[in-house]
Amino acid sequence: MTAHVLIAGAGIGGLGAALALAKIGIKVTVLEQTDVFGEVGAGVQISPNAYKVLSGWGLGDALLQTANFPEALQVRSATSDKLLGQLQLGSQAHTRYGFPFATLLRADLHTLLLNALRQEVNVDLYLHAKITDIAETKQQLGRQVTVTTELGDTFTADALIGADGLWSSVRQQMLEHSAPHATGHTAWRALLPMADVPPELQQDTVTAWLDADRHIIAYPVQQGKSLNLVDCCENTANNKKKSLQTTYSLNSLLSKTLQNVFHLAAQKKAWTRWDLFDRPPLRSSSQMANPTHPRIALLGDAAHPMLPYLAQGAAMALEDAQALALSIQQNPNDLASALQLYAQTRWQRNARVQARAARNGQIFHAKPPVSWARDAAMGMLGEKILDMPWLYGGI
Ligand SMILES: Cc1cc2nc3c(=O)[nH]c(=O)nc-3n(C[C@H](O)[C@H](O)[C@H](O)COP(=O)(O)OP(=O)(O)OC[C@H]3O[C@@H](n4cnc5c(N)ncnc54)[C@H](O)[C@@H]3O)c2cc1C
Structure with missing residues (x-):
């Protein structure tokens, strides 16, 4: 059965992730809170x-x-x-x-x-779909994630990628209750x-x-x-x-x-x-994919917002998207392991770029x-x- 991934947010990171996943045959549903794509x-x-x-x-x-x-x-x-x-x-x-x-x-x-x-086939894009609630459930075929939007619609899939930016509600609800700096x-x-x-x-x-x-x-x-x-x-x-x-x-x-x-x-x-x-540079892979929430991962600004002084925020979101697809390709039957691999592959490079962006500010x-x-x-x-x-x- 084709794996199905929900993506929160249709910014550069969310759309990049959707494209990378669609290209490897994953069914993708993108949920964007605004009422226009832009x-x-x-x-x-x-x-x-x-x-x-x-x-x-x-x-x-x-x-x-x-x-x-x-x-x-x-x-x-x-x-x-x-x-x-x-x-x-x-x-x-x-x-x-x-x-x-x-x-x-x-x-x-x-x-x-x-x-x-x-x-791409197998891609659904929804506007006016602000995610307000996230629930993880154990199904026969493994753990699944259900999100509810502000309008009361629900979407269930095998995994959820929080590409919902600086004020990520996926991050707040699932990983960390802290505001950006x-x-x-x-x-x-x-x-x-x-x-x-x-x-x-x-x-x-x-x-x-x-x-x-x-x-x-x-x-x-x-x-x-x-x-x-x-x-x-x-x-x-x-x-x-x-x-x-x-x-x-x-x-x-x-x-x-x-x-x-x-x-x-x-x-x-x-x-x-x-x-x-911004946020301090990532300290571990669990800040991108916490094993206690095995079907959820963060991508782009949701995971590693940074000062724009290295001009790399969108670039890192795009790299994340490609790394996510590669990790799933390597673990086609085990999304939880794929998300862990994704976070392990990405966190140090993202942390280095976050730190360098802040340092550039001091130098500039x-x-x-x-x-x-x-x-x-x-x-x-x-x-x-x-x-x-x-x-x-x-x-
Ligand atoms: C001044 C400035 C200059 C920059 N210049 C560069 C540059 O030259 N090069 C570069 O690589 N980067 C640059 N960046 C950084 C770059 O803009 C960001 O890192 C990048 O846009 C982040 O993309 P994202 O998709 O992760 O997040 P976002 O673009 O923030 O997208 C998140 C999306 O999620 C949606 N959303 C939020 N919450 C929900 C919810 N609950 N449910 C559904 N949808 C939701 C939002 O509406 C939004 O569409 C710059 C940033 C700034 C501020």
Whole structure:
């Protein structure tokens, strides 16, 4: 009999998991609480490790039609615009890792996954299906999981994957009653028409501008039609004012280029606020799949939310999804063992990425004199510091 898996959440992680499982012949039911399928936020960087996963699911051609392929990752000073370090991407990343480094509109990535899923048999997608209750039952053929939605519908399957994001109710109900950690950092995001932004920013690069307690990221999406701009601020007393964004003069220490693009974003009322939460790095596999709940596992932000300073949250969710499918393939008749294997395969890499993302925040937001040492090291070592073969090489 075909195994049947319920997936809570239709974000990038949930849809990725559904696709990976459908491709190995598992029956999948995805339950999403909202009433439309979609992604909030603007852009997403897809590093070679994540591209490899998407490509393995047959999405390579579709990515070529929608993504941007930046030539370089540049790190600059936010005040002087001086180039501090650079990592070549483009064909060099492709050669080094076998897959390119891409940037996309989140909605485009989501649509790509959804379209691929709709071509799979044995996949049911439900909107307006907020999971409110979870029960594990012992059936003749093994343990099963039943979930109830807010509307009172019930769904029973052989396993449940909690891909329900930062505020995961699967996590809260089954594994851990604790809230994510409010980091006190805020990301302000804006999507701007490329034709309107200062010419210096109309480039095929991912650029990070560093400042004390703050960094700014920009990259093209929609095949160069739009610029994705993100201003990540620590909410120190000073930055609370800075983060209002509309006050042009408070950004007066930034370079002219940044001042101009911030002015444009304010004029267009393009900024949206996103307060950032994380959790400490995973400490064991049982935080992804607890053996006391043998038919339940967590995936993506539900398991390992992180600061976006390594641009890897979605990438790790996609890697999780692929690892989940591989683990089930290796244990086709024993889902409980498959979920344990999945968690064992994934927890250390996810923990390392969570820790590195937090550390990047400290490095990016350093104040003098630490920032002087950082800038000097970046000037001397450049690519060696910015390249991460352990990460980009993938699973
Ligand atoms: C500013 C910023 C920039 C980022 N940039 C990058 C980047 O460049 N590259 C990268 O890889 N990552 C990036 N990330 C991280 C990335 O966005 C997330 O890690 C990723 O989207 C997590 O996906 P997910 O599917 O696990 O969770 P989510 O996207 O949160 O999806 C969870 C889904 O579950 C649904 N849900 C919740 N509760 C229930 C319930 N009870 N029942 C049913 N459905 C439910 C939600 O509605 C949602 O659709 C960034 C994050 C931020 C904040």
